[in-house]
Amino acid sequence: MSLDQVLETIETDLPAAMDRLMQLLRYPSISTDPAYASACTEAAQWLARDLQSLGADAALRPTPGHPMVVGHIPGDGPHVVFYGHYDVQPVDPLDLWDRDPFDPEVQDTPKGRVIRGRGASDDKGQLMTFIEACRAWKAVHGTLPGRISFFFEGEEESGSPSLVPFMKENADELRADVALICDTGMFGDDTPTIVTRLRGLLGEEVVLKAADKDLHSGMYGGPSQNPVRVLARIIAALHDDAGRVTVPGFYDGVPDLPPEIAAQWAALGFDATQFLGDVGLSVPAGEADKTALEQIWSRPTCEVNGITGGYTGAGFKTVLPAEARAKISFRLVGKQDPHAIRDSFRTMVRNMLPDDVQVEFHPHGASPASQMETDHPLFEAARHALSDEWPNPAAYVGCGGSIPIAGYFKDILDTDAMLIGFGKDDDQIHSPNEKYDVESFRKGIRSWARILDQLSKM
Amino acid sequence: MSLDQVLETIETDLPAAMDRLMQLLRYPSISTDPAYASACTEAAQWLARDLQSLGADAALRPTPGHPMVVGHIPGDGPHVVFYGHYDVQPVDPLDLWDRDPFDPEVQDTPKGRVIRGRGASDDKGQLMTFIEACRAWKAVHGTLPGRISFFFEGEEESGSPSLVPFMKENADELRADVALICDTGMFGDDTPTIVTRLRGLLGEEVVLKAADKDLHSGMYGGPSQNPVRVLARIIAALHDDAGRVTVPGFYDGVPDLPPEIAAQWAALGFDATQFLGDVGLSVPAGEADKTALEQIWSRPTCEVNGITGGYTGAGFKTVLPAEARAKISFRLVGKQDPHAIRDSFRTMVRNMLPDDVQVEFHPHGASPASQMETDHPLFEAARHALSDEWPNPAAYVGCGGSIPIAGYFKDILDTDAMLIGFGKDDDQIHSPNEKYDVESFRKGIRSWARILDQLSKM
Numbered sequence: 001m002s003l004d005q006v007l008e009t010i011e012t013d014l015p016a017a018m019d020r021l022m023q024l025l026r027y028p029s030i031s032t033d034p035a036y037a038s039a040c041t042e043a044a045q046w047l048a049r050d051l052q053s054l055g056a057d058a059a060l061r062p063t064p065g066h067p068m069v070v071g072h073i074p075g076d077g078p079h080v081v082f083y084g085h086y087d088v089q090p091v092d093p094l095d096l097w098d099r100d101p102f103d104p105e106v107q108d109t110p111k112g113r114v115i116r117g118r119g120a121s122d123d124k125g126q127l128m129t130f131i132e133a134c135r136a137w138k139a140v141h142g143t144l145p146g147r148i149s150f151f152f153e154g155e156e157e158s159g160s161p162s163l164v165p166f167m168k169e170n171a172d173e174l175r176a177d178v179a180l181i182c183d184t185g186m187f188g189d190d191t192p193t194i195v196t197r198l199r200g201l202l203g204e205e206v207v208l209k210a211a212d213k214d215l216h217s218g219m220y221g222g223p224s225q226n227p228v229r230v231l232a233r234i235i236a237a238l239h240d241d242a243g244r245v246t247v248p249g250f251y252d253g254v255p256d257l258p259p260e261i262a263a264q265w266a267a268l269g270f271d272a273t274q275f276l277g278d279v280g281l282s283v284p285a286g287e288a289d290k291t292a293l294e295q296i297w298s299r300p301t302c303e304v305n306g307i308t309g310g311y312t313g314a315g316f317k318t319v320l321p322a323e324a325r326a327k328i329s330f331r332l333v334g335k336q337d338p339h340a341i342r343d344s345f346r347t348m349v350r351n352m353l354p355d356d357v358q359v360e361f362h363p364h365g366a367s368p369a370s371q372m373e374t375d376h377p378l379f380e381a382a383r384h385a386l387s388d389e390w391p392n393p394a395a396y397v398g399c400g401g402s403i404p405i406a407g408y409f410k411d412i413l414d415t416d417a418m419l420i421g422f423g424k425d426d427d428q429i430h431s432p433n434e435k436y437d438v439e440s441f442r443k444g445i446r447s448w449a450r451i452l453d454q455l456s457k458m
Numbered sequence: 459m460s461l462d463q464v465l466e467t468i469e470t471d472l473p474a475a476m477d478r479l480m481q482l483l484r485y486p487s488i489s490t491d492p493a494y495a496s497a498c499t500e501a502a503q504w505l506a507r508d509l510q511s512l513g514a515d516a517a518l519r520p521t522p523g524h525p526m527v528v529g530h531i532p533g534d535g536p537h538v539v540f541y542g543h544y545d546v547q548p549v550d551p552l553d554l555w556d557r558d559p560f561d562p563e564v565q566d567t568p569k570g571r572v573i574r575g576r577g578a579s580d581d582k583g584q585l586m587t588f589i590e591a592c593r594a595w596k597a598v599h600g601t602l603p604g605r606i607s608f609f610f611e612g613e614e615e616s617g618s619p620s621l622v623p624f625m626k627e628n629a630d631e632l633r634a635d636v637a638l639i640c641d642t643g644m645f646g647d648d649t650p651t652i653v654t655r656l657r658g659l660l661g662e663e664v665v666l667k668a669a670d671k672d673l674h675s676g677m678y679g680g681p682s683q684n685p686v687r688v689l690a691r692i693i694a695a696l697h698d699d700a701g702r703v704t705v706p707g708f709y710d711g712v713p714d715l716p717p718e719i720a721a722q723w724a725a726l727g728f729d730a731t732q733f734l735g736d737v738g739l740s741v742p743a744g745e746a747d748k749t750a751l752e753q754i755w756s757r758p759t760c761e762v763n764g765i766t767g768g769y770t771g772a773g774f775k776t777v778l779p780a781e782a783r784a785k786i787s788f789r790l791v792g793k794q795d796p797h798a799i800r801d802s803f804r805t806m807v808r809n810m811l812p813d814d815v816q817v818e819f820h821p822h823g824a825s826p827a828s829q830m831e832t833d834h835p836l837f838e839a840a841r842h843a844l845s846d847e848w849p850n851p852a853a854y855v856g857c858g859g860s861i862p863i864a865g866y867f868k869d870i871l872d873t874d875a876m877l878i879g880f881g882k883d884d885d886q887i888h889s890p891n892e893k894y895d896v897e898s899f900r901k902g903i904r905s906w907a908r909i910l911d912q913l914s915k916m
Contacts, residue, residue: 158773318763
């Protein structure tokens with residue numbers, strides 16, 4: 001009965017919930033760019049106030065970077081800690097956005113109503129689904145069905161430099177029976193999804209320098225080193241012809257996919273052609289002997305996320321560049337050791353440098369892959385709750401992205417993490433015109449309400 | 459006697475001549491960037507007015523791009539046409555300039571007084587040396603020692619798209635006994651120089667596109683093509699391990715260096731270690747079996763002048779880029795055919811593209827190398843004139859840069875070109891903090907006065 005009342009409250013309160021999300025989306029909380037530091041703090045302050053309105057003792061907790069937001073609502077029953085991040089990705093190329101990324105609006109599209117704006121899906125819209133479910137539950141019951149802790153980070157999109165120290169320093173406060181994380185997507189429109197595998201992430205910015213200034217390519221071209229050419233050789237050497245990464249030792253700790261998992265995934269009916277077709281591609285690239293889904297959920301990769309050097313403006317400038325830079329990242333699986341791979345990568349790069357070319361490395365995050373234990377009874381309870389809300393039963397899947405927090409909960413706090421999210425493949429997270437379906441938001445809130453209901457019975 | 463008067467007038471008038479150059483340097487006439495189109499026109503107008511003050515019928519002559527400036531001063535004796543360009547290179551990276559590139563000033567440095575500013579050497583300072591010599595000559599004699607035509611271009615730094623059509627349409631007007639071009643440097647501080655070999659230049663911007671938008675490297679990395687990686691493979695494949703360019707047919711038409719030229723060049727005492735050391739390098743790169751000087755003056759090259767793709771801002775963004783671009787240029791020698799090489803390069807690139815990666819090519823200039831005939835008596839006369847002004851006798855040398863105008867004078871107008879310039883290796887043309895030595899300017903004006911004197915005797 002009381003669950004029905006909560007679900008009804010969610011429906012009635014939906015316009016107000018959307019307004020609250022819009023307020024949060026208006027903060028340009030781009031964590032990687034120091035120019036937006038105050039916007040990050042303001043987004044954190046907004047969240048703390050919102051949690052306080054639920055009765056939480058929420059506060060900003062300083063770090064060397066952007067603040068954490070932590071708040072607790074006391075209650076009887078199991079202790080769950082909910083994690084999300086209030087920071088967002090940069091918005092460039094800005095000219096590919098149809099509107100100001102930080103002036104969100106609800107738009108009607110052929111596929112339904114969407115909330116358009118940076119962070120709508122990743123992760124502001126997702127984290128608000130849980131807060132709104134708690135708000136509705138509390139409105140009906142006056143309390144929450146357990147002790148709920150909220151833990152929001154502001155550096156997830158920039159390598160989470162403060163996260164591990166903060167979790168270690170505040171381990172007793174954050175430790176819980178289970179961690180809930182809402183930063184993942186659904187497998188298809190109708191299949192709610194619990195992610196049990198996440199890839200790790202290792203980021204390195206490589207800066208090559210040769211001459212002490214940009215040179216005239218006619219006067220110096222030939223006998224002078226060109227760092228762009230050296231960088232291109234290094235990048236080209238990072239993969240072999242079969243699409244495998246060549247960094248020595250890279251595949252140490254990469255497990256074979258167990259046949260039963262392979263069978264489960266095959267049963268999901270993933271359509272690689274459609275997956276690629278949605279973004280203008282047609283033929284799976286990468287490791288020649290792996291399916292697209294296997295690659296994304298269970299194989300490590302190496303990608304160049306950005307490169308720059310020399311003259312990149314309009315027209316032509318016959319310069320011999322003094323410097324070239326690339327941002328290179330590795331997605332990791334199984335027991336791959338990010339620190340060992342970083343060392344091996346750096347050695348490989350150094351070994352490829354000719355005379356007169358120097359290298360600098362700027363590290364950007366190093367988190368191992370993680371794989372969830374699904375033994376805790378809340379996993380099965382959540383699977384039932386999700387299956388009640390959506391057309392298809394819930395699935396346990398992998399995720400190509402990197403959400404190191406799940407591994408940290410396990411390693412630092414010995415707390416199992418459940419990754420449940422309502423994002424869609426076409427949400428364009430990290431891209432221009434990011435959106436979150438209004439239905440993702442609405443049914444996301446309802447899904448969490450059903451999970452709270454399961455919690456109340458434990 | 460009268461030459462001495464002219465030289466004396468040059469000394470007396472030097473402060474005023476410097477002021478005039480400063481006026482011209484203040485126009486930010488960056489031809490490659492459309493934002494500076496009006497500055498280009500204003501620089502052209504300033505030049506036309508200055509030529510008019512010398513008695514020339516100077517006017518701006520429209521082209522589809524920036525205007526030409528053409529003016530004639532009638533006179534008895536040989537007809538010479540003097541060429542220069544009033545446009546300049548872009549100024550980025552702006553933060554490496556010590557001052558506003560278009561707010562020039564005279565500075566005292568440990569190596570002497572310099573005029574600091576974009577275009578000070580390339581080519582505004584150089585072209586003004588000839589105008590000032592004419593001004594002084596006319597002040598003394600009331601006339602000039604021949605018929606003098608001035609021909610100034612505003613697109614030299616952006617591939618000269620209007621030059622050939624304009625020269626063809628105005629061939630009768632521009633044809634002369636000899637062309638004088640002041641856009642080159644000296645071989646060392648004390649050795650005046652006539653350039654007899656120029657490399658050609660072929661520019662191509664390569665744009666690779668894969669997905670229809672930037673993707674999340676976690677969600678799509680692996681089975682999705684990354685155009686930065688494809689571009690890196692292409693760039694890496696453009697040279698073999700011995701430093702030779704691998705574009706099929708690239709070396710067709712590249713002559714061996716005649717032993718007598720090699721001997722002349724060896725006698726110049728070029729110090730590769732010092733040449734490279736001046737810009738922070740130490741070991742000659744490029745073709746393993748060629749000296750640095752041979753490479754610059756007599757060998758073709760391929761360089762990447764700029765590259766960009768994906769996220770290049772501060773911090774890190776785990777994007778899988780939709781697009782990657784490189785500006786690639788080839789310096790050509792001998793009879794290398796720029797059009798054949800462009801075709802071969804494009805075919806090579808297309809053959810390296812995997813499925814789902816498309817290419818666009820944007821051409822930026824295609825000019826063959828040129829080699830001067832030194833038979834015209836003015837060559838020897840100029841050599842004597844220059845040797846009178848400077849400590850060392852004048853040398854015939856090569857030039858690694860590309861000044862296609864010299865070839866056009868020969869091919870289109872059947873006019874031999876003499877390339878005489880007073881730039882120095884450390885002028886930082888095309889780089890931040892470009893400068894022109896006050897002594898280069900002063901002795902450059904004096905050198906032209908001596909050449910005009912030789913002309914008066916023909």
